[in-house]
Amino acid sequence: MIKNILKSALNNFQAFLVTWVVIIIVNQLFIFGACFAPYCLLAALPHTFVIAVLLNYFLNAEESNKQLNSSKIDSNSDFKYTQADNHIEDNEFEETEIPFCPKCGSKMALRTAKNGAHAGNKFWGCSKYPKCKGLLNI
Template sequence: MIKNILKTAFNNFQAFFVTWVIIIIVNQLFIFGACFAPYCVVAALPHTFVIAVLINYFLNDEESNEPQKLVKPESDNQLKFTQVENNIEENDFEETEIPFCPKCGSAMVLRTAKNGQYAGNKFWGCSKYPNCKGLLNI
């Protein structure tokens, strides 16, 4: 959850930064009694940062960040936007560590066997193939 919140702030950095500056100014005016001395501003940074991150996250929720596609209606000449259907589930991907080649130490690449008795099976192959033929079965 925290990872998603920070990711949203990073992806919308300009909006987040403007929000943070506005919150600091409002905070200094109303909470700290118009104190803009450096020690007052520094004291306000942590909690105003958290507030700005949360506001940015809830204003830019995931539904509004999905790509939209342009659809031209048949009846009139106005263009309308509709949401693109995203059939990818959150659990469709799993995090994997990329192993290193047992022969040369290079990073390995996930590959699928195309020929032979193992056709269709996945395996880790060396990224320096054909110079190195190291592989790991899954």
């Protein structure tokens, strides 16, 4: 996230610079009591920089989102959509609510046992396996 915010500031450097200067002037006038001494300006640089970077990012976020979406559409233009051969009825699916792991709280994944006495049976296993070995029997 921070990387994207800083990239936005570099991509729109001129707008960022103008925004930063305006924020410094407003900051010095209203917060520091019109103090334009060098030590006052140096004290204002860090927080005004952060404010200018964030303003630049959020004001230009809509424009960068449009560019990202248009580049995704252009890069995916080779895809051709086809209709599935088989017809699936609505009643062929049962609604399943995905449970959360009792050990770590992550979402569970529906799995099928491959070995042992329960081979072929379905169970819920933690999505963070092998770090977490939480299980729920069905």
